[in-house]
Amino acid sequence: xxxVTQTPKHLVMGMTNKxxxxxxxxxxxxxxxxxxxxxxxxxxxxFVYSYxxxxxxxxxxxxxxxxxxxxxxxxxxxxALQPEDSALYLCASSQGQGDGYTFGSGTRLTVV
Amino acid sequence: xxxxxxxxxHITVSEGASLELRxxxxxxxxxYLFWYVQSPGQGLxxxxxxxxxxxxxxxxxxxxxxxxxxxSSFNLRKPSVHWSDAAEYFCAVGLSNTGKLIFGQGxxxxxxx
Numbered sequence: 001x002x003x004v005t006q007t008p009k010h011l012v013m014g015m016t017n018k019x020x021x022x023x024x025x026x027x028x029x030x031x032x033x034x035x036x037x038x039x040x041x042x043x044x045x046x047f048v049y050s051y052x053x054x055x056x057x058x059x060x061x062x063x064x065x066x067x068x069x070x071x072x073x074x075x076x077x078x079x080a081l082q083p084e085d086s087a088l089y090l091c092a093s094s095q096g097q098g099d100g101y102t103f104g105s106g107t108r109l110t111v112v
Numbered sequence: 113x114x115x116x117x118x119x120x121x122h123i124t125v126s127e128g129a130s131l132e133l134r135x136x137x138x139x140x141x142x143x144y145l146f147w148y149v150q151s152p153g154q155g156l157x158x159x160x161x162x163x164x165x166x167x168x169x170x171x172x173x174x175x176x177x178x179x180x181x182x183x184s185s186f187n188l189r190k191p192s193v194h195w196s197d198a199a200e201y202f203c204a205v206g207l208s209n210t211g212k213l214i215f216g217q218g219x220x221x222x223x224x225x
Contacts, residue, residue, distance in 0.1 A: 004155075006155075031211055040218075041217070042202055042215035042218055043202075043215055045212055048211065048212065050211070088153075099161070102158070103155035104155050105154050105155040106154070
Protein backbone atom coordinates (compact mmCIF):
# COMPACT_ATOMS: atom_id res chain seq x y z
CA UNK A 1 0.00 0.00 0.00
CA UNK A 2 1.62 3.23 -1.16
CA UNK A 3 -1.20 5.62 -0.46
CA VAL A 4 -2.30 8.17 2.07
CA THR A 5 -6.07 7.99 2.51
CA GLN A 6 -8.06 11.00 3.69
CA THR A 7 -11.70 11.09 4.72
CA PRO A 8 -14.05 12.69 4.10
CA LYS A 9 -13.27 14.11 0.65
CA HIS A 10 -15.69 16.99 1.14
CA LEU A 11 -17.02 18.56 4.33
CA VAL A 12 -19.40 21.45 4.91
CA MET A 13 -19.71 22.60 8.51
CA GLY A 14 -21.22 25.46 10.43
CA MET A 15 -19.19 27.72 12.65
CA THR A 16 -20.55 26.04 15.80
CA ASN A 17 -19.98 22.47 14.64
CA LYS A 18 -17.36 19.98 15.73
CA UNK A 19 -15.95 17.69 13.07
CA UNK A 20 -12.84 15.62 12.44
CA UNK A 21 -10.67 14.94 9.43
CA UNK A 22 -8.99 11.57 9.21
CA UNK A 23 -5.80 10.41 7.56
CA UNK A 24 -4.35 6.90 7.30
CA UNK A 25 -1.16 5.43 5.86
CA UNK A 26 0.16 1.88 5.91
CA UNK A 27 3.63 2.51 4.48
CA UNK A 28 5.33 2.46 7.89
CA UNK A 29 6.26 6.12 7.56
CA UNK A 30 7.48 7.67 10.79
CA UNK A 31 6.35 11.23 10.17
CA UNK A 32 2.90 12.60 9.34
CA UNK A 33 1.85 16.12 8.46
CA UNK A 34 -1.19 18.36 8.13
CA UNK A 35 -1.12 21.09 5.48
CA UNK A 36 -3.68 23.75 4.59
CA UNK A 37 -3.97 24.95 1.01
CA UNK A 38 -5.96 27.91 -0.22
CA UNK A 39 -6.86 28.25 -3.88
CA UNK A 40 -3.97 29.12 -6.18
CA UNK A 41 -1.50 29.00 -3.28
CA UNK A 42 1.13 26.49 -2.12
CA UNK A 43 0.41 24.24 0.85
CA UNK A 44 1.11 25.74 4.27
CA UNK A 45 2.39 23.49 7.04
CA UNK A 46 0.19 23.23 10.13
CA PHE A 47 1.48 20.31 12.20
CA VAL A 48 4.20 17.67 12.14
CA TYR A 49 4.06 14.39 14.04
CA SER A 50 7.24 12.37 14.35
CA TYR A 51 7.04 8.91 15.94
CA UNK A 52 3.51 9.77 17.08
CA UNK A 53 4.66 12.86 18.96
CA UNK A 54 3.79 16.41 17.96
CA UNK A 55 7.09 17.97 16.90
CA UNK A 56 6.00 21.11 15.07
CA UNK A 57 2.97 23.37 15.50
CA UNK A 58 3.16 26.29 13.12
CA UNK A 59 1.27 28.66 15.44
CA UNK A 60 -2.04 27.21 14.36
CA UNK A 61 -5.16 28.53 16.17
CA UNK A 62 -6.47 26.25 18.90
CA UNK A 63 -9.71 25.66 16.98
CA UNK A 64 -7.57 23.11 15.08
CA UNK A 65 -6.51 20.20 17.29
CA UNK A 66 -4.37 17.37 15.90
CA UNK A 67 -4.24 13.85 17.26
CA UNK A 68 -2.08 10.87 16.38
CA UNK A 69 -3.69 7.73 17.89
CA UNK A 70 -1.05 5.41 16.41
CA UNK A 71 1.67 5.32 13.79
CA UNK A 72 -0.80 4.85 10.93
CA UNK A 73 -3.48 7.37 11.84
CA UNK A 74 -3.64 11.14 12.05
CA UNK A 75 -6.72 13.15 12.91
CA UNK A 76 -7.49 16.84 12.80
CA UNK A 77 -10.31 17.90 15.12
CA UNK A 78 -12.15 21.05 14.13
CA UNK A 79 -14.22 23.28 16.41
CA ALA A 80 -15.67 26.76 16.06
CA LEU A 81 -14.08 27.37 12.69
CA GLN A 82 -14.35 30.60 10.73
CA PRO A 83 -15.30 31.01 7.06
CA GLU A 84 -11.67 31.92 6.27
CA ASP A 85 -10.69 28.40 7.37
CA SER A 86 -12.34 27.05 4.23
CA ALA A 87 -9.56 25.35 2.26
CA LEU A 88 -8.16 22.05 1.04
CA TYR A 89 -6.63 20.18 3.98
CA LEU A 90 -3.87 17.83 2.97
CA CYS A 91 -2.32 15.04 4.96
CA ALA A 92 1.12 13.68 4.10
CA SER A 93 3.59 11.15 5.40
CA SER A 94 7.29 10.50 4.95
CA GLN A 95 9.92 8.00 6.01
CA GLY A 96 12.96 10.23 5.91
CA GLN A 97 14.11 13.68 4.92
CA GLY A 98 15.30 12.67 1.50
CA ASP A 99 12.22 10.70 0.56
CA GLY A 100 9.80 13.55 0.05
CA TYR A 101 6.22 13.35 1.17
CA THR A 102 3.39 11.14 0.03
CA PHE A 103 0.25 13.29 0.00
CA GLY A 104 -3.34 12.30 0.32
CA SER A 105 -5.93 13.72 -2.05
CA GLY A 106 -7.19 16.07 0.63
CA THR A 107 -10.43 17.12 2.31
CA ARG A 108 -12.19 20.10 0.76
CA LEU A 109 -13.57 21.97 3.78
CA THR A 110 -16.22 24.68 3.54
CA VAL A 111 -17.20 26.62 6.67
CA VAL A 112 -20.58 28.34 6.46
CA UNK B 113 16.10 32.29 5.56
CA UNK B 114 15.12 29.35 3.47
CA UNK B 115 13.01 30.08 0.43
CA UNK B 116 11.99 28.77 -2.96
CA UNK B 117 11.23 30.97 -5.96
CA UNK B 118 9.37 29.90 -9.05
CA UNK B 119 9.69 32.93 -11.34
CA UNK B 120 6.96 31.90 -13.77
CA UNK B 121 3.43 32.04 -12.40
CA HIS B 122 1.83 30.80 -15.60
CA ILE B 123 3.29 29.05 -18.65
CA THR B 124 1.52 28.01 -21.86
CA VAL B 125 3.10 25.53 -24.27
CA SER B 126 1.82 23.68 -27.30
CA GLU B 127 1.32 19.95 -27.10
CA GLY B 128 4.47 18.20 -28.25
CA ALA B 129 6.71 21.15 -27.45
CA SER B 130 9.46 21.02 -24.85
CA LEU B 131 8.99 22.41 -21.36
CA GLU B 132 11.22 23.95 -18.73
CA LEU B 133 9.93 25.18 -15.38
CA ARG B 134 12.33 27.24 -13.32
CA UNK B 135 13.06 26.93 -9.63
CA UNK B 136 15.59 28.77 -7.48
CA UNK B 137 16.19 28.07 -3.81
CA UNK B 138 17.91 29.68 -0.88
CA UNK B 139 19.23 27.28 1.75
CA UNK B 140 22.52 27.23 3.61
CA UNK B 141 23.05 23.49 3.75
CA UNK B 142 22.93 20.82 1.07
CA UNK B 143 19.31 20.88 -0.01
CA TYR B 144 16.79 18.15 -0.46
CA LEU B 145 14.90 19.27 -3.57
CA PHE B 146 11.58 18.08 -4.93
CA TRP B 147 9.12 18.73 -7.71
CA TYR B 148 5.43 18.00 -7.16
CA VAL B 149 2.47 18.17 -9.52
CA GLN B 150 -1.11 18.92 -8.50
CA SER B 151 -4.18 18.48 -10.69
CA PRO B 152 -7.25 20.58 -9.80
CA GLY B 153 -8.84 19.53 -6.51
CA GLN B 154 -6.26 16.80 -5.96
CA GLY B 155 -3.34 16.17 -3.66
CA LEU B 156 0.29 16.59 -4.66
CA UNK B 157 2.16 13.87 -6.50
CA UNK B 158 5.93 13.59 -6.26
CA UNK B 159 7.56 13.84 -9.70
CA UNK B 160 11.21 13.57 -8.68
CA UNK B 161 13.69 14.35 -5.94
CA UNK B 162 17.36 15.20 -5.45
CA UNK B 163 19.58 15.12 -2.40
CA UNK B 164 22.95 13.86 -3.56
CA UNK B 165 24.81 12.18 -6.40
CA UNK B 166 24.08 12.69 -10.07
CA UNK B 167 22.81 16.21 -10.65
CA UNK B 168 20.44 15.13 -13.42
CA UNK B 169 17.55 13.20 -11.95
CA UNK B 170 14.82 11.30 -13.73
CA UNK B 171 11.28 11.21 -12.53
CA UNK B 172 7.90 9.85 -13.41
CA UNK B 173 5.85 10.79 -16.49
CA UNK B 174 8.98 11.56 -18.54
CA UNK B 175 10.13 14.50 -16.40
CA UNK B 176 13.71 15.26 -15.43
CA UNK B 177 15.40 17.98 -13.41
CA UNK B 178 18.93 19.28 -13.13
CA UNK B 179 20.50 20.52 -9.90
CA UNK B 180 22.95 23.37 -10.40
CA UNK B 181 24.58 24.34 -7.12
CA UNK B 182 26.35 27.38 -8.60
CA UNK B 183 23.02 28.83 -9.72
CA SER B 184 20.96 27.54 -6.77
CA SER B 185 18.56 26.14 -9.32
CA PHE B 186 16.59 22.95 -9.83
CA ASN B 187 14.74 23.35 -13.13
CA LEU B 188 12.20 20.82 -14.33
CA ARG B 189 12.17 19.71 -17.98
CA LYS B 190 10.19 17.52 -20.31
CA PRO B 191 11.08 16.98 -24.00
CA SER B 192 7.52 16.69 -25.28
CA VAL B 193 4.49 17.89 -23.35
CA HIS B 194 1.17 16.02 -23.39
CA TRP B 195 -2.23 17.62 -22.81
CA SER B 196 -2.52 15.62 -19.57
CA ASP B 197 0.50 17.50 -18.17
CA ALA B 198 -1.64 20.61 -17.66
CA ALA B 199 -1.56 21.17 -13.89
CA GLU B 200 0.06 23.15 -11.08
CA TYR B 201 3.74 22.43 -10.45
CA PHE B 202 5.45 23.09 -7.14
CA CYS B 203 9.15 23.09 -6.41
CA ALA B 204 10.09 22.46 -2.77
CA VAL B 205 13.17 22.32 -0.54
CA GLY B 206 13.31 19.97 2.43
CA LEU B 207 14.91 21.29 5.61
CA SER B 208 17.36 18.72 6.92
CA ASN B 209 16.94 19.65 10.59
CA THR B 210 13.14 19.47 10.78
CA GLY B 211 11.95 17.57 7.74
CA LYS B 212 9.73 20.50 6.79
CA LEU B 213 9.06 21.24 3.14
CA ILE B 214 9.21 24.83 1.93
CA PHE B 215 7.20 25.25 -1.27
CA GLY B 216 7.53 27.74 -4.07
CA GLN B 217 4.44 29.66 -5.16
CA GLY B 218 3.78 27.26 -8.00
CA UNK B 219 3.66 27.45 -11.78
CA UNK B 220 0.43 26.81 -13.66
CA UNK B 221 1.04 24.91 -16.88
CA UNK B 222 -1.48 25.24 -19.69
CA UNK B 223 -1.11 23.01 -22.76
CA UNK B 224 -2.49 24.18 -26.11
CA UNK B 225 -3.72 21.56 -28.57
